[in-house]
Amino acid sequence: MSINTKIVDDFVANGVDFITTVPCKQLAGVIDEVEARDEIYHIPSNKEDEGIGLCAGAFMGGKRPAIIMQNTAIGVTVNTLVTLTQFYRMPLPMLISYRGELREPVACQVEMAVHTKALLNQLHIPAYHFHKESDAAEMDAILKYTFMCNKPVAILTDASFWGGYGDQ
Amino acid sequence: MIRSEILRDIAPILRDHLVVCNIGLPSQELHMIDDQPTNFYMLGTMGLSSSIGLGVALAQNKTVISIDGDGSVLTNFGTLPTIANNVADNFVLLIIDNGSYGSTGDQPTYAGKKTSLAAVAKACGCENVVECQDKDTGEVLQKAINSKKMTVIVCKCDSGNIKVPVITKDPVVIRDRFMTAVQS
Numbered sequence: 626m627s628i629n630t631k632i633v634d635d636f637v638a639n640g641v642d643f644i645t646t647v648p649c650k651q652l653a654g655v656i657d658e659v660e661a662r663d664e665i666y667h668i669p670s671n672k673e674d675e676g677i678g679l680c681a682g683a684f685m686g687g688k689r690p691a692i693i694m695q696n697t698a699i700g701v702t703v704n705t706l707v708t709l710t711q712f713y714r715m716p717l718p719m720l721i722s723y724r725g726e727l728r729e730p731v732a733c734q735v736e737m738a739v740h741t742k743a744l745l746n747q748l749h750i751p752a753y754h755f756h757k758e759s760d761a762a763e764m765d766a767i768l769k770y771t772f773m774c775n776k777p778v779a780i781l782t783d784a785s786f787w788g789g790y791g792d793q
Numbered sequence: 794m795i796r797s798e799i800l801r802d803i804a805p806i807l808r809d810h811l812v813v814c815n816i817g818l819p820s821q822e823l824h825m826i827d828d829q830p831t832n833f834y835m836l837g838t839m840g841l842s843s844s845i846g847l848g849v850a851l852a853q854n855k856t857v858i859s860i861d862g863d864g865s866v867l868t869n870f871g872t873l874p875t876i877a878n879n880v881a882d883n884f885v886l887l888i889i890d891n892g893s894y895g896s897t898g899d900q901p902t903y904a905g906k907k908t909s910l911a912a913v914a915k916a917c918g919c920e921n922v923v924e925c926q927d928k929d930t931g932e933v934l935q936k937a938i939n940s941k942k943m944t945v946i947v948c949k950c951d952s953g954n955i956k957v958p959v960i961t962k963d964p965v966v967i968r969d970r971f972m973t974a975v976q977s
Contacts, residue, residue, distance in 0.1 A: 643852065666851060668879050671871030678841030679875070682813070682848020685833065685972050690848075708837025709845075713968040 628758055628787075629654040632720070635761075636691060637664050639768040641718070643688040645669065645676035649695040649722040651787045656693060673698035674705040677717065684715050689772065691718040696725070696741045696781065697734075706748060710777045717777040718768055723754070726783040730790055745779050752779040755786045794927035795953035796889050797822045800860075803931045807832075810856045810938065811975060813846040815865050817896030819889070821957040823860070830970040834960055840869030843886050847876055850884035853975060856938055857883060863890040863904035870913070876945070877918030885937045886945045887930075893952040911947040919945045927951070 626634075632655055636644065643666045646656045660667045666688070670676030673694045680690035698721070710717050724731075725738025745752040753767055754760075764780070771778040784790060794802075796819060804827040812832045814820040820834040833849075835842055843866065846859025866872070866888055876886065892905020904910050911924040921942050925933045927950035937944035960967075 643848075668851070668875065671875060672869075674838075674841065675844045675869055675871050675875065678838070678844030678869075679848040679851075681841075682845035682850075683852045684848075685845075685968065686849040686852025686975060687972075688848075688852040705838050705841065709835075709841065712837060713964045715968070 627654070628761060629658040631761055632764055633658040633662060633665075635764040635768060637662060638765065639772065640689045641691045641768065642666060643668070643680065643683040643690040644693060645679050645690070646693040647673050647676060647695065647698065649724065650790070651722040651724070651782070651784065652693055652695075652720070655720070659693070672701065674702045677702055677705045677710060680717055681709050681713070681715055689716075691720065693720045695722050697737045699741055699744050700737060703744065703748065706750070706777055711748075714775045716772045716775045718771045719777060719779045721779055721781050722787070723781040723783040726785070728784040728789050741781065750777050750779050752781060755780060755782045758786060760786065795951050795955075796891055796895060797826070797955045797957075799889060799927055799930050799948065799950055801826050803934055806931055806934055806938070807858060810858050811849060811971075813842050813849065813857065813859045815842040815861050818954055818957065819860055819862060821960055822955070824960050825957050830974040833971040834962070834967050836960060836964055836967075840865045843872045843876065844869065846886065847872070847879065847881060847884055849975070850881035851879060854883060855975065856885070857881075858885045858887055858934070858938075861886060861888045862895065863888060863892060863910060864894040864902045866910055867902055867904060867908075873914050873917035873919060876943070877914075877920070880943050882941050882943050884943045885934065887934060888945065888947045889950060890947050891950050891952040895952065895954055899952050899954070905952075911945075914945045914947070919943075921945065922947070924949065
């Protein structure tokens with residue numbers, strides 16, 4: 626089973642049926658898999674704070690939402706995470722590509738990478754770091770934890786997890 | 794008419810539906826005029842009323858009205874293509890366009906100058922866009938609800954505010970009673 630299939634299977638098994646995405650090269654496969662599943666309403670966002678707004682609405686309407694985005698989005702969404710998701714106590718699994726880690730070819734990505742965990746810590750957002758493919762075994766437990774505690778929870782997935790950047 | 798007068802005018806229509814209301818004075822005014830469990834008041838997060846409302850509409854079948862402002866739509870312009878491409882026929886986006894950032898002291902917005910939000914919404918692919926004058930808002934809103942077609946209403950009105958108290962309800966209470974109303 627591919628890692629993309631495994632991750633989306635875990636979403637479906639946990640009742641996640643509304644997923645918004647802002648693309649990243651590393652996330653292309655998992656986004657394709659989300660789009661292919663009948664059980665999931667896939668709604669691409671133009672910006673991540675918009676996506677978190679969609680997820681908040683979908684949750685209040687009775688769905689189980691999730692967002693898939695890059696770690697640069699942590700910089701974009703601080704206000705929304707704090708004043709919407711956390712203030713109103715809503716669950717939000719965030720599957721995040723952790724750009725700017727080992728094997729990163731683009732220097733600018735490192736500039737947000739060095740702030741990513743610090744920002745998540747500052748925001749008191751539980752964060753899990755997938756570095757090896759076997760780390761994804763915790764995906765199911767992380768999703769259950771997120772919907773148990775009604776909090777945003779970050780799953781950081783680095784380049785090693787995704788198998789690098791190909792031929793770059 | 795100013796925004797609070799329009800809200801007073803359309804409150805009897807709003808009260809039968811799920812309403813997501815914009816941050817700041819619009820929520821405070823609606824809360825004062827006609828507080829309902831079917832109202833979700835935004836206490837923060839400028840710009841996301843339309844996104845939250847679309848999310849609620851896509852998740853269930855009841856009619857959802859997002860009350861937004863011209864300044865807030867300008868803040869989250871990406872919402873209009875998302876709305877256009879994810880049609881929810883139980884969704885009405887009501888943009889109260891007074892050409893100013895009302896909650897922060899009526900600084901002018903670009904929507905009060907050269908930019909037409911109705912034209913932008915159409916260009917983004919929204920199929921039912923109605924621009925109306927303040928006094929006609931109730932009639933246009935009721936028609937949009939009855940049509941069962943996703944509609945964007947741009948209501949042109951005067952700039953101006955009344956004195957209203959802030960909302961002191963706990964956000965979790967607001968969210969919980971809204972969710973209970975959604976499920977009822």
